[in-house]
Amino acid sequence: MKTTECLIVGAGPAGMRAAKRLLDVGAEVTLIDRSDMLGGQLTKQTHMFFGSEKQHASKRGIDIMQLMIDEITNHPKLTVINNATVVAMYKDRVVGYVIGEQYHRIQAKAIVLAAGASEKAIPFENNDLPGVYAAGAVQTLMNVYGVKPGHKVLMVGSGNIGLIVTYQLLQADVEVVKLIEAADSIGGYLVHASKIKRLGVDIETNMSVKRAIGKDEVEAAEIWRLDEAWQGIEGTEEIIDCDVICMAVGLAPLTELLQQMGAKIMYVRELGGNVPIIDKDHRTSIERVYACGDMAGIEEASSAMMTGEITGLSAALDLGHAVENYDQEVARLRQELANLRDGPHGEKIRQGLKKLGVLS
Amino acid sequence: MRIKEHPILGFKPRETIKFTFDGKTYQGLAGDTVASALHAAGVRKLSESIHRKRPRGFYCAIGNCASCNMIVNGAPNVRTCITPLEEGMDVRMQHGKGRVE
Ligand SMILES: Cc1cc2nc3c(=O)[nH]c(=O)nc-3n(C[C@H](O)[C@H](O)[C@H](O)COP(=O)(O)OP(=O)(O)OC[C@H]3O[C@@H](n4cnc5c(N)ncnc54)[C@H](O)[C@@H]3O)c2cc1C
Ligand code: FES
Numbered sequence: 001m002k003t004t005e006c007l008i009v010g011a012g013p014a015g016m017r018a019a020k021r022l023l024d025v026g027a028e029v030t031l032i033d034r035s036d037m038l039g040g041q042l043t044k045q046t047h048m049f050f051g052s053e054k055q056h057a058s059k060r061g062i063d064i065m066q067l068m069i070d071e072i073t074n075h076p077k078l079t080v081i082n083n084a085t086v087v088a089m090y091k092d093r094v095v096g097y098v099i100g101e102q103y104h105r106i107q108a109k110a111i112v113l114a115a116g117a118s119e120k121a122i123p124f125e126n127n128d129l130p131g132v133y134a135a136g137a138v139q140t141l142m143n144v145y146g147v148k149p150g151h152k153v154l155m156v157g158s159g160n161i162g163l164i165v166t167y168q169l170l171q172a173d174v175e176v177v178k179l180i181e182a183a184d185s186i187g188g189y190l191v192h193a194s195k196i197k198r199l200g201v202d203i204e205t206n207m208s209v210k211r212a213i214g215k216d217e218v219e220a221a222e223i224w225r226l227d228e229a230w231q232g233i234e235g236t237e238e239i240i241d242c243d244v245i246c247m248a249v250g251l252a253p254l255t256e257l258l259q260q261m262g263a264k265i266m267y268v269r270e271l272g273g274n275v276p277i278i279d280k281d282h283r284t285s286i287e288r289v290y291a292c293g294d295m296a297g298i299e300e301a302s303s304a305m306m307t308g309e310i311t312g313l314s315a316a317l318d319l320g321h322a323v324e325n326y327d328q329e330v331a332r333l334r335q336e337l338a339n340l341r342d343g344p345h346g347e348k349i350r351q352g353l354k355k356l357g358v359l360s
Numbered sequence: 361m362r363i364k365e366h367p368i369l370g371f372k373p374r375e376t377i378k379f380t381f382d383g384k385t386y387q388g389l390a391g392d393t394v395a396s397a398l399h400a401a402g403v404r405k406l407s408e409s410i411h412r413k414r415p416r417g418f419y420c421a422i423g424n425c426a427s428c429n430m431i432v433n434g435a436p437n438v439r440t441c442i443t444p445l446e447e448g449m450d451v452r453m454q455h456g457k458g459r460v461e
Binding site: 036046060119128130133134136140142145146147148150171215216217254 | 364365371400406441
């Protein structure tokens with residue numbers, strides 16, 4: 001069986017930043033990802049980033065990703081395993097992964113989990129028809145593979161992801177017929193909403209999908225108005241001519257692997273669902289197993305980078321590496337995170353972290 | 361269904377890759393996954409569900425949900441959204457649990 005000092009699962013911003021910190025102090029790192037590239041969600045983010053200046057706000061996601069990749073590639077102590085999906089994890093830090101049909105195992109002294117999140121769906125009739133796609137899938141198809149998801153899109157969800165993917169659809173010359181939102185107000189930043197409104201996209205709140213229409217794939221959608229209790233109101237139905245229904249209705253942390261390992265998990269709605277119980281330094285309940293990024297609670301790339309760094313530092317310390325200025329570095333990162341989570345948009349995260357007990 | 365012009369992304373010309381889907385020849389481009397190549401060719405139905413034989417396409421496109429499972433070179437339950445396309449691949453629609461025929 002292969003061995004490594006520190007195994008990092010997931011090469012998104014969190015995993016790559018954790019890798020950087022570990023490599024910096026001389027640790028030996030194996031970075032594993034199921035995709036054939038590094039970058040995680042950032043591989044498809046062509047828009048200018050929101051977030052703090054220090055974490056590269058107003059640079060494009062794909063450019064920030066390239067900076068992070070350049071920081072670590074060709075490092076003599078880094079091994080990258082691509083196209084490899086981790087499928088099993090055991091308490092003794094043995095990890096099983098598959099490449100194609102082949103099953104492999106690797107044992108690590110420490111494991112950093114940075115596997116990100118999966119996109120949620122909502123129930124409605126025919127929500128399994130081809131053409132009902134998650135927003136991230138639409139984004140991947142367009143921005144990574146250069147393929148249009150369809151011709152006419154109904155966007156569901158007005159958080160930042162729904163707003164941004166709408167804009168990116170327009171950039172790819174795909175029509176967005178309408179954007180609907182179940183709540184009574186737009187969830188994302190108003191700058192993003194104004195931008196797509198100016199481009200002629202109709203945004204309607206208190207609306208949801210009643211059903212998808214089509215035999216083998218989506219040919220239209222039926223939407224309806226919701227009452228205060230989010231129940232559909234009979235008689236308000238409207239048929240939307242579209243071939244894609246794009247779901248931007250939130251993300252849930254990918255905690256199955258940690259559950260499999262027996263780590264303690266807690267349901268925290270504000271953080272997106274089941275999250276691992278961690279301490280301030282991102283240690284889970286299992287010795288030398290850590291969690292960071294979206295997997296430890298849905299936030300954004302800027303915070304994923306910082307929680308990745310904190311995690312890399314604490315793993316380095318636990319592995320016995322001398323970490324220069326550890327206290328100052330961690331204090332600085334915590335302060336930056338606090339700045340990022342400040343204000344009304346950070347309210348939800350702050351509440352969630354309080355429930356988890358990592359924020360007083 | 362390829363994007364021809366884009367204000368930010370420059371899609372460079374890419375080599376074509378030939379493969380078959382249910383016996384018919386299709387063309388994808390270097391860098392495609394099996395699912396992206398099929399989608400670009402207008403194929404959105406990738407499998408039929410186990411019990412009620414309902415049509416299924418992909419959902420997450422990043423390997424999370426298994427909604428894109430197909431039979432690739434004889435192997436069932438391959439997540440085609442994260443499987444790089446290769447020259448000569450034999451791709452088939454999966455009916456139900458994907459018994460090897
Ligand atoms: C449309 C959209 C727009 C966004 N815009 C912004 C923005 O403007 N600013 C901002 O700060 N944030 C933004 N975000 C959020 C940001 O992209 C994410 O919060 C961030 O990427 C999370 O980083 P991560 O490293 O935790 O996870 P990810 O980036 O999701 O990376 C996780 C990695 O783990 C891999 N993985 C998962 N499971 C396994 C497994 N079992 N085996 C092997 N590998 C596995 C995945 O392939 C992936 O590469 C946006 C997100 C979306 C979807
Ligand atoms: S579409 Fe979700 S795994 Fe392929």
